[in-house]
């Protein structure tokens with residue numbers, strides 16, 4: 001056996017990197033990523049927004065725990081931006097429901113215009129707002145956690161797919177040459193496939209594609225001070241990014257795990273819906289992409305030991321909130337794997353247990 005580890009992490013996205021960093025003080029860890037570099041898939045394709053009320057009530061608890069640690073330990077990662085939801089049909093019931101789900105408060109359309117000069121008051125019928133929504137510097141977070149991993153001795157193997165998993169003498173044997181006591185499945189959209197490679201039952205983690213476009217708009221207004229803008233009908237959202245805007249059609253298309261790309265019609269629809277609500281026009285599509293948001297059947301993350309083999313540890317189902325939950329998720333992993341006095345309440349860890357789908 002060429003290499004022996006205490007813990008093997010499969011997946012070099014935010015889930016894998018954050019758990020490897022967290023556990024690196026306890027154990028000899030190897031992390032395997034099939035692509036040439038870390039965060040090739042979902043973790044480099046997100047909108048990079050932190051909204052504490054995004055996700056179900058259990059997920060929101062993870063958001064708050066992650067927020068608190070980000071602020072205390074990694075103070076350069078979050079920058080306040082604010083979020084505004086816009087409605088154009090006068091459908092108050094739907095608008096209020098959307099605003100409530102994201103913890104927004106109604107504001108007048110005049111106030112909305114003051115906060116986001118590009119919006120078109122001929123279209124916007126209602127608006128709602130919250131201040132405490134943040135940009136997440138996802139690149140910086142990944143690089144910071146990667147450095148933490150390396151300085152604590154984690155070995156990171158890129159361009160290294162795990163395609164064979166065997167059990168021998170209570171050890172995991174990966175690709176016939178790597179031995180590990182514990183296997184952490186942080187493989188994002190591929191999580192069910194990794195479980196099946198290990199002869200364990202999948203948890204019905206379903207990837208959904210979401211697309212994004214980077215566009216230039218014809219305005220002299222300062223884009224960088226705009227809030228995140230959301231269509232309350234969930235047909236688009238947009239935010240400033242490095243002098244441009246990124247616009248998503250908020251698509252939710254179920255698919256198989258793959259290197260996702262955006263369909264032209266989805267991108268066109270997102271831009272059309274955005275343009276309906278603003279005075280400015282999109283003058284150039286600079287780039288576009290898509291990523292996979294992978295959800296468990298109840299939309300909560302799956303964190304913990306597998307019911308059939310406790311040395312197979314799930315860290316999957318990060319959905320549309322993998323960054324804003326990452327530090328709480330890795331803390332649950334540390335609590336469960338090292339039986340230390342829990343930093344996250346026990347009853348919270350139980351809510352994410354894979355046992356609920358056993």
Ligand SMILES: Cc1cc2nc3c(=O)[nH]c(=O)nc-3n(C[C@H](O)[C@H](O)[C@H](O)COP(=O)(O)OP(=O)(O)OC[C@H]3O[C@@H](n4cnc5c(N)ncnc54)[C@H](O)[C@@H]3O)c2cc1C
Nearest residue numbers: 011013014015034041043047048049162188291322323324
């Ligand atoms: C358009 C979009 C917008 C989003 N916006 C936000 C947002 O604003 N805020 C937020 O918090 N989240 C957001 N998300 C969600 C967030 O990006 C994901 O939840 C998060 O990136 C998932 O991280 P992950 O590590 O689980 O998956 P990934 O980043 O996909 O990482 C999994 C890795 O496992 C590797 N892998 C798989 N199989 C193997 C194998 N056999 N061997 C080795 N390696 C393997 C893959 O190559 C991949 O790199 C968004 C996602 C999308 C697509």
